[in-house]
Amino acid sequence: MKEVKELFENASPKTATRQSISVRLTLRRALLLGLLLSIILALRSALAGGPTGWGIGSCREITAFPANLVDPGVYCLSYKYIDFPLMSGVLIKISADNVVLDLNGATLDGTPKRNGAFSWGIQSYNHSNITVRNGTIRGFNCGISLTAPLGYVNTTVRPSHSFLVENVRLIENRTAGMEVIGYDSVIRGNYVTHTGGSPDTGLSGNAWGIIAAGDGLRLIDNDVTYTHVNTAHSGGKTTAIFLSGGGNAAVVKNRISEADFGIYSGGLNWGKYRDNITVNVTTPYTGGTDAGNNN
Secondary structure (H helix, E strand, O other), rough: HHHHHHHHHHHHHHHHHHHHHHHHHHHHHHHHHHHHHHHHHHHHHHHHHOOOOOOOOEEEEEOOOOOOOOOOOEEEHHHHHHHEOOOOEEEEEEEOOEEEEOOOOEEEEOOOOOOOEEEEEEEEEEOEEEEEEEEEEEOEEEEEEEEEOOOOOOOOOOOOOEEEEEEEEEEEEOEEEEEOOOOOOEEOOEEEEEOOOOOOOOOOOOOOOOEEEOOOOOOOEEEEEEEOOOOOOOOEEEEEEEEEEOOOOEEEOOOEEEEEEEEEEEOOOOOEOOEEEEEEEEEEEEEOOOOOOOO
């Protein structure tokens, strides 16, 4: 019996040692798990603060204004309200091809402090594959201007500018909400309201919600409401959607109210329109082919 007892007594320290090692291993695993959870939470927080779908580190933040984007890439805004009145010039200029500008829910406010201002919120000229999305632009003479020269020679294949403006609210811009002039461009899901109505004598009496041109144009699911003449001059006219040139356009599912002209073009064969609604519009449709279900 003594020998058996001694065996158990000798075994006790070893058992205690094994338990101590097991506790240390458990603590280490808990610490590693806690660290991993902290990293996951940090990643989620960073993703929530950036443009939806682009992920961490995938956009270049614009932190100083006026800004000139000279390289291709994805840009975003970290500030939620940029109040930057300009007497002239551009708040964000895009000077490169292949740019995505995600406003990330921010507002660009260029409402001038006095008469005589002429400014743009976002502007690009003679570039291609430009996207502007997800924000509010107000108070400029023209909220968004993406334009390129139309016409091509020595080829039967037209160039593609591929401008895209989507999910942007354009409010109280003084002459035009946006102008998009380029081949194969898309204007989709935007809200354009209270364009015009300024007493500034430096502006013409006319106002336009959307100005667009270029073959292959698509205007889909936009709201354009209350386009008002600038009041310093008499005889002004208002146009919700002005198609200033091009063909093979499709204008579909837009809602237009309170304008002299709804969907207007000086040319007759600009494309087709379907499923559009107009309310309190003097001349709802001009030119193009009625493809049905327009009101």
